[in-house]
Amino acid sequence: MRILTVGAGAAGGYFGARLAHAGQDVTFLVRPARAAALRARGLRVSGMGEDLRLTPQLVTADELKPAFDLVLLSVKSTALAAATRDLAPAVGPGTAIVPLLNGLAHLDHLADRFGDEAVLGGVAKVVTTLDEHGTIVRMAPPSALLTGERDGRPSERVDAIRAVLAGAGIDTPQVPDIVAAMWHKWVFITALAAASCLARGSVGEFNAVPGGSGLGPAVLAEAAAVSAAAGYPVPDAELAATAGTLTTPGSPLTPSLYRDLIAGYPTEVEHVFGDLTARARALSVPTPLLDLVTLQLRVHQRRVSPTA
Template sequence: MRILVVGAGATGGYFGALPARAGLDVTFLVRPRRAAALRERGLRITGLGTNITIAPKLVTADELAGPYDLVLFSVKSTALRQAIDDVAPAIGPETAIVPFLNGLAHIDALNARFGTRPVLGGVAMIVTALNDEGDIVRLAPMANLTLGEQDGGPSARVDAIHALLDGAGVEVHTSKDIVAEMWHKWAFITTVGALTCLMRGTVGDVTAVPGGAALGPAILAETAAVSAAAGYPVPAEKIAFTEELVTRSGSPFASSMYRDVVDGRPTEVEHLFGDLLDRARALSVETPLLDLATLHLRVHQHRTQAAK
């Protein structure tokens, strides 16, 4: 099976490196600058006792020829439109596309370009970052994928992809309601993103001050309300997990979006927050805290764009 990983960043690089190291036919579609860095240093994963280096098979958009059997789609939402154009030559009649972006707008975009049949749903649970050398650093032990058909139900191709990745050392799960899983991850990621970006601090920073411990659960109530109104209520155990995470005293946890804000980088505000607010308005769900966090992030986005 020919596998194409679109993007070799903190998420795509990690989940592509494992099957490549296991000997599967894996190619990374990357930009020329990233290709040059990977050819020089290799694709490296460090942190938490991990020490992986591979010499990845690379291709740039002008070199891409297909079709591929499996496309793992992992790019920042800000690069989504260009990545869809770039990957088009790799998509054939039997190609399966598994995206691992957060939110749902990318599913709409992929469906519009390639049709609903090739596109699966996917959720990545991983905490990684790129360091100054472009290496992938694991920041927490969790690293797993969940995938499934958009319309649910059993699927021979999902089972085949599961077996392939599982055999290559990837922790992978399947879901008969992947859209619900994506909504639940969306509620989680926007909760922790809104909390840490709005307060400009880690969970521990927020909970250390009077009233801070109440903010995370209040934001979670809004994100969960939007998910429930869309038809995907967040299970009680996931609510409890997120509430404990955002109220944990002394916790160093912060969202990747927070790290982008602190470092002065652009964020995925429209893909994650703007789209969620549009759906909340359409569903008549009030979200005052998410509105404030989105405004804060939009101001940051304006400043970063003006500085270019």
């Protein structure tokens, strides 16, 4: 299976590295600056007992040739339009695209460009970041990649992809409804990002101050209400697990969106929050806390990227 990983950042680089280390034919589509860094230092993964060092196959957009069997698309939503243009030569009649972005809006974007049949659903569950040297650091469990046909039908190509992932030691549980799984991941990341951005701190920091322990459950309830109204209620056990994550004393956990905010970078406000709050309004679900964080992040976005 010829695999193209679009992006070699914290998530895409991690899964691509695991696949390449297992002997799969993996090529990373990267920007020139990242290509130069990877050619100089190699692709490195560390943390949680892992220590991988690879010399990756790299390609930039002007060098890309058709066609690949599988495209793992792992970029921030702010780079989605450019990534879509860049990866187009890699997509042939039999190519499967597995996007690993949060939210749902990217599905329509990709289907409009490549056709419904090409686009699978995808969920990445991994806690990784890039350190100052460009090393991918895994910070906590879990490590899983979920995929499936968006209409839920059985699929030989999904079975083949999951077999390849499993052969690389990547947890890839079978899910009956990948779109529901995407909604549930969206609820999780929205609640975590909203709480961290509103409180300007990690889970442990906002839970350590008076009134802070109620913030996580409050934003989780709003996000879960939108998902339920859309027809994708989050299972009770999953809600309880997320609530536990959001109320863990001393937890250093922060989402990448919050880290981008604190660093003064643009964020995925529209893809993660703007789309969800728009759906909430259409479904008549009140989301005052999510509306507030959306407003705050839009102000930040205008400040750091006034032409966006």
